[in-house]
Amino acid sequence: xxxxxxxxxxxxxxxxxxxxxxxxxxxxxxxxxxxxxxxxxxxxxxxxxxxxxxxxxxxxxxxxxxxxxxxxxxxxxxxxxxxxxxxxxxxxxxxxxxxxxxxxxxxxxxxxxxx
Numbered sequence: 001x002x003x004x005x006x007x008x009x010x011x012x013x014x015x016x017x018x019x020x021x022x023x024x025x026x027x028x029x030x031x032x033x034x035x036x037x038x039x040x041x042x043x044x045x046x047x048x049x050x051x052x053x054x055x056x057x058x059x060x061x062x063x064x065x066x067x068x069x070x071x072x073x074x075x076x077x078x079x080x081x082x083x084x085x086x087x088x089x090x091x092x093x094x095x096x097x098x099x100x101x102x103x104x105x106x107x108x109x110x111x112x113x114x115x
Contacts, residue, residue: 033099042069045109057098065090075114
C-alpha cells in the first residue's frame with residue numbers, strides 16, 4: 001500500500017499477523033493470503049523437507065528469488081525451482097512483497113538455511 005492513510009482510518013480495527021520483532025520495531029502484515037493461510041507457519045529453520053508454506057518475496061536476483069517467512073526466517077529459491085517454463089529471469093516473474101507458496105526442499109538449521 002503506497003498510502004495507508006487513504007485506506008485505513010485512525011482507530012479502525014484490522015486483523016494482522018506479526019512477521020518479526022527487532023529491538024523496538026514490530027513488523028506486521030495485513031496481507032490476506034498470509035493471514036488466512038491454512039498452511040503451516042515457518043518460524044524457525046528446523047523444517048521438514050516437503051513442507052508447504054506461504055512466504056513473501058524479500059529479494060530478487062536474475063538467477064534466484066529469496067523468500068521471507070516469520071521470525072526473520074528466509075530461504076533461497078534457486079533458478080531451477082522457479083515456477084516458469086517461459087523465462088529463467090526471476091526479476092521478470094516476481095515482485096518484492098509478493099506472497100508465494102513454497103515447498104521446502106532442504107533445511108539446515110545450523111547454517112540458518114532453507115532451500
